[in-house]
Each structure stands twice: as structure tokens, then as C-alpha cells.
Amino acid sequence: MMPTESENKRFSFSTVIVLAVLLLVVLLTSVPYLVSIALAEGGAAADASPIFGVTIPPGYKQWELIAPAEEAAPLDELRAVVGNQIAIEAYQAGKLPFPDGTILVKRAWKRKQSPEFASATIPGAATTVQVMVKDSKKYASTGGWGFGRFANGKPVDEAQHRTCWGCHEARAKSRDYVFTRLAP
Amino acid sequence: MMPTESENKRFSFSTVIVLAVLLLVVLLTSVPYLVSIALAEGGAAADASPIFGVTIPPGYKQWELIAPAEEAAPLDELRAVVGNQIAIEAYQAGKLPFPDGTILVKRAWKRKQSPEFASATIPGAATTVQVMVKDSKKYASTGGWGFGRFANGKPVDEAQHRTCWGCHEARAKSRDYVFTRLAP
Numbered sequence: 001m002m003p004t005e006s007e008n009k010r011f012s013f014s015t016v017i018v019l020a021v022l023l024l025v026v027l028l029t030s031v032p033y034l035v036s037i038a039l040a041e042g043g044a045a046a047d048a049s050p051i052f053g054v055t056i057p058p059g060y061k062q063w064e065l066i067a068p069a070e071e072a073a074p075l076d077e078l079r080a081v082v083g084n085q086i087a088i089e090a091y092q093a094g095k096l097p098f099p100d101g102t103i104l105v106k107r108a109w110k111r112k113q114s115p116e117f118a119s120a121t122i123p124g125a126a127t128t129v130q131v132m133v134k135d136s137k138k139y140a141s142t143g144g145w146g147f148g149r150f151a152n153g154k155p156v157d158e159a160q161h162r163t164c165w166g167c168h169e170a171r172a173k174s175r176d177y178v179f180t181r182l183a184p
Numbered sequence: 185m186m187p188t189e190s191e192n193k194r195f196s197f198s199t200v201i202v203l204a205v206l207l208l209v210v211l212l213t214s215v216p217y218l219v220s221i222a223l224a225e226g227g228a229a230a231d232a233s234p235i236f237g238v239t240i241p242p243g244y245k246q247w248e249l250i251a252p253a254e255e256a257a258p259l260d261e262l263r264a265v266v267g268n269q270i271a272i273e274a275y276q277a278g279k280l281p282f283p284d285g286t287i288l289v290k291r292a293w294k295r296k297q298s299p300e301f302a303s304a305t306i307p308g309a310a311t312t313v314q315v316m317v318k319d320s321k322k323y324a325s326t327g328g329w330g331f332g333r334f335a336n337g338k339p340v341d342e343a344q345h346r347t348c349w350g351c352h353e354a355r356a357k358s359r360d361y362v363f364t365r366l367a368p
Contacts, residue, residue, distance in 0.1 A: 014198045021205050064245060068252035068264045070295065072303045080252045080264060080367075109367060111254065116355045116363055119256045123367040171300045179300055183264075183293060183307040 047150075050158035054133050054148030057084070060105040064088050067183035070111070070121075078123050079108045081180040097144065097176040102134035104178065127151065132178070143169060143177045231334075234342035238317050238332030241268070244289040248272050251367035254295070254305075262307050263292045265364040281328065281360040286318035288362065311335065316362070327353060327361045 048055050063082035071077040083091065084103045090096075112124035129150045136144035147164035149156045168177040175181075232239050247266035255261040267275065268287045274280075296308035313334045320328035331348035333340045352361040359365075 014201050017198050018201055018205055021202055025209055062248050065249050065264055065266065065291075067307050068262045069298070069307075070254045070262060070305045071301075072305075075303070078252045078254060080249055082249065107249075107367070114253070114363075117255075119259070121254045121256075122365065123251050123253075126368045179298075181306065183291070184310045 047154065049131075049146075049148035049150075049155040049161055051161045052133075052139065052142075052146035052148060054131050054146045056129055056131060056148070056150055056153065057103050057105065060084075060103075060129075061107075063105065065183070066091060066104070067180050069180070071108075076111050077108045077127060078111050078121065079106055081106045091182040097136075098134050098178065100134050100136055100144075102132075104132040104180070106130040106180070128156075129153075143173075145177055231338065233315075233330075233332035233334075233339040233345055235345045236317075236323065236326075236330035236332060238315050238330045240313055240315060240332070240334055240337065241287050241289065244268075244287075244313075245291075247289065249367070250275060250288070251364050253364070255292075260295050261292045261311060262295050262305065263290055265290045275366040281320075282318050282362065284318050284320055284328075286316075288316040288364070290314040290364070312340075313337075327357075329361055 060082060063084055066081045066083050066087070069079040069081070071079060082105050084101075086099055086101045087104055090098045090102060107129055108127045109123035110125050110127055111121040114120035114122045131148040131150070133139075133146040133148075134144055135146060139146045142165040145165070145168065147161060149160055149164070155161075168179070172179050244266060247268055250265045250267050250271070253263040253265070255263060266289050268285075270283055270285045271288055274282045274286060291313055292311045293307035294309050294311055295305040298304035298306045315332040315334070317323075317330040317332075318328055319330060323330045326349040329349070329352065331345060333344055333348070339345075352363070356363050
């Protein structure tokens, strides 16, 4: 039996509404992503690292912890490396090299004495934020990694950025030039 | 002008479809939450701490970092305290006391020498996971906090759990019995 004209109209009207609702849901769930892209683009020009053009990724403080570390004097720091979802999944799967899109961020603070426990040290002032971004084409000449080192939200000078790759290349080649291991 | 019978039917048919789509969206977005509740309930009986009945919260490794810390010998550990969303918001707002529903988790590892840097120590074997849960009614006699200390995923004995509150009460009363400060 052929559908009547009335049934056809009803069907197309309902379809349009369903599609409109679905479109709305997709748009709403995309907003945080679009905002983060806009923020990243907006900050790129002024706050990108020399040589590599790496910026501090928005929202990195919410990223999952990969591992803490302690650096003795003279640096005398506590550190914590966090990673985006691509980084975490690669770590959990033991996947090397890290896939393009991997971002690692190391937060660092001067160590200070805990006021409550003589045996403990805790974060004092923040010192640097250090970022590694994997893009095997863009950064082909440095193992696929772009580097950024920031103090007070601003990239440090070019001379310091020239030292990143040499050290990672010399000491961590077998693990795709990444020092930090996933804490058990 | 009154709507015709055909228009009424079309309207109600479309409304039902739109509501069904919205219901589906709500249900799908609830799935992760419902699963986490189910997992928490399932693990409660066997793996709850003595005295307090606190369990290891599912997904805590994904929670935001509050601060790392270092504990010298004889414990010789690296630690990292993470918190759920309620905890993070309270920290960021400087809100004391912490609201009910706050959960703090301290991860701890033996310190070990970095293979790459003589000056650095990194996480070795995991030692304990320590949990604080805020429920001002349930834990009224211990400052509103329930405590859980776990080794290899299992709660340690009652004697150890008897020591939690005394130390927190004696040394951190002015900050709602929480030692860890938000890293800057």
C-alpha cells in the first residue's frame, strides 16, 4: 500500500525535528572543544616557544598524572608530569613511538619544608612548565617532538630551547626520547 | 483558528519522537556515572577500610593533581594527592570546611634513582593508596572525615586505621584536618 500524502508530510516533518535536535546535541557537546581551540589559537602568536612554536596547552592541569619526580639540589624541585588522553593511552598500552597528537606537560616547583612533618617536602613556588608535543612531520628533525619551556607563562629564550633536543636524543632514544615512565 | 485533527496528530507524533531522542541522549550521558556507581557498590563489601568503611574510588587515577610531595627516609617515598571535582573546586575557591562528597586520594611510591639523571628520583614500586572521604554526618566523630589506607588494593588492619584521625586532628585542625595544599 502506498503512503498517503498526509503520512508523507508527517514523516518528513518529524524527520526534520529529529535531525534538528540531534544537530543541537552535537553542537552543544562540541562547544568545550571549539572554545579550547579558539583559546589555543589566540595565545599562539605571543606565547609560543622559540624554534618549535609550542604553546602551553589549555586545561593541562586537569590532565591525568603520569608520574611525580624529585630533583635534588641545586635545582631542588618537585615535579609532576601529566599527559593528554593520547599520551595516557600510549603509556597504558606500552606503545612506542608515541602517536602524533601526544602532549606531555611537566609542572615543577621549588621544594619546601612541610610545616607539619619534618621528613616531608612539598611544592613551593612554581618554577617552569615544560611541554613536549609529538608531530612526526612538523618536528621530523628533532625525533618528532616539539619542545616548550615556560616560566610565569612565557617561553624562555631560544638558547635554552636549543638544549632540549640534544639531551633527550642522547639519553632517551630507546623510549622515543621521553624520560618519564608511567608510575605503577 | 482551531488546529485540524490531522495537525494535532502530527504534532503529538513529532513530540513523542523528540522526547524519545532527548531521553536517549540523557540515558547515554548517564551511563559512565551509573557504571561507576555499580563498580563502587560491587567492591564495597570486601575492600572497605575497617572502622570507616571507605573504599578506593573508581577512576581516581584520572583525577586532577592537587600536589606532589616527597617523604625522606625511612619511608623514602614520592607521593601525589589527587581529588575529585568537589575537592578541586573547594581548593580553588579556598573553601573550608570541605563540602560533603569531597574525596582525596594520596598515591605513594618508593623513591628510586632515575636511570638517566643522578640528581633525580622517580616512582618505584607503589606502596599505599590513602583515601579521605568527607561526610559530616556519617563521620561526625572524626571531623567529618572517613579514612582508608590500602596496600595492593586491600585495606590495612584496624590498628593502622585507628591512627589516622589522631594525627590529622592534632596537626591540621585549622585546615579542616587536611594536610595537602593546592600546588600553585
